[in-house]
Amino acid sequence: MLSSTVEDYVKRLFFEQAAAGEGQMVPMGKLAAAMSVTPGTATSMGKTLADLGLAEYEPRMGVRLSPEGEKLALKMLRRHRLIERLLVDILGLDWSEVHEEAEQLEHVISDKVLDRIDALLGHPTSDPHGDPIPTAKGHMAQPAATSLAECAVEMPLRIARVVDQDPLFLQFAHRHGLTPGAIVTVTQRDDIAAAVTLLREAQPELFTLGTHAAAKIMVEPA
Amino acid sequence: MLSSTVEDYVKRLFFEQAAAGEGQMVPMGKLAAAMSVTPGTATSMGKTLADLGLAEYEPRMGVRLSPEGEKLALKMLRRHRLIERLLVDILGLDWSEVHEEAEQLEHVISDKVLDRIDALLGHPTSDPHGDPIPTAKGHMAQPAATSLAECAVEMPLRIARVVDQDPLFLQFAHRHGLTPGAIVTVTQRDDIAAAVTLLREAQPELFTLGTHAAAKIMVEPA
DNA sequence: TGAGATATTTTGACTAATCAAAATGATAGT
DNA sequence: ACTATCATTTTGATTAGTCAAAATATCTCA
Structure with a gap:
């Protein structure tokens, strides 16, 4: 059984790695900042992740998720995003407040319950913010990559995702359609x-x- | 913020106290056994609960929940039981397997989400096993107290609750109506x-x- | 009232996750 | 090639929760 702390590091590492691009190692300082933790803590956790087989750690270079680690990260993402959908679609919470809730719940929902949620929601492919939900097998669709800050003009576009978890921004976005x-x-x-x-x-x-x-609002051809 | 460990001790203490009856102190050995923990651990936790204002601790006598502690226990019970109802009624899980799930979830569900669950379920008054759900204010109905092992004969009775969390027993009960x-x-x-x-x-x-x-099946006049 | 049994508390140790601060390694710029 | 700077790692300490085992208190019964 992995601690929820380990799960959090793996998830964060996944994002940092995606931002760095192409299997780059993530420097410990980056990871520490992303986790709001001192560098020393990140270093020791890097070693722990390596011991668990979830990442490779090279002193003075950084950490990188192993295939195992990536699988776990995608599993966490699936949990998080399905839970967000449940909270919005079934329980009627506002999309601006579900991120924090899901952050807690993702560590304690069993696979069985998650499957039921998935079925109840009709196997959704994206969460309330438009982020793609990985499949149970760990495959995730490539999310839309063009934002309103750089898309073509005079062309009808569909909003695909809003990439910000800040409730204030999400409420603003909702208020303005x-x-x-x-x-x-x-x-x-x-x-x-x-x-x-x-x-x-x-x-x-x-x-x-x-x-x-505008850069936080991702679009795709309508 | 209270740890989920503290929440678990308080909940368990609530049950032990109910079993002991009338605001009796619960001896540390009982609590230790109930929590599957060594006596020393229970003692140190007893002191912690006292420090937190959740219980009174008297050396060599035992512990007893404070009004604060009882409030918390009832809150945990409410969470646990509403979650069980959600898992059974909305997500379609079997009543024999929801106890374990709820045991985890009860520590991370926010008050807001709990209110939504309560509303979605139509403010249920009992969980799938028939245990009464405390109100948000902390009031809990007196559960049925007569079992099939001691009730009147030749009189139609309604099954009110089944007091056992063992999946095998619950499946047995369900199989036989x-x-x-x-x-x-x-x-x-x-x-x-x-x-x-x-x-x-x-x-x-x-x-x-x-x-x-039969003693695990509680009934009331039909 | 004293001995033994039993329950409880204390003590010392351990793990996971963390921080602060000291030590070390790497980098870049003259 | 030397040094100043910056990132990283190490070290020592802390907290919560736990155990094992030793110490202590209480109770019972003869």
């Missing part, structure tokens, strides 16, 4: 003003938001 | 044979079970 599934068209992008103006299918008025916010 | 809500009539009780014979509303044949098993 910028949730997964919504269709929008960027009418103008002004690099000097660092702003993006767009037309939302449901509303007649134009809406402008800064590129920093 | 001895679940909360079922109507049965004891036709005969044989003290020498240590057996109880009963007629189940749904089935024509008589059914006999030993008093040890």
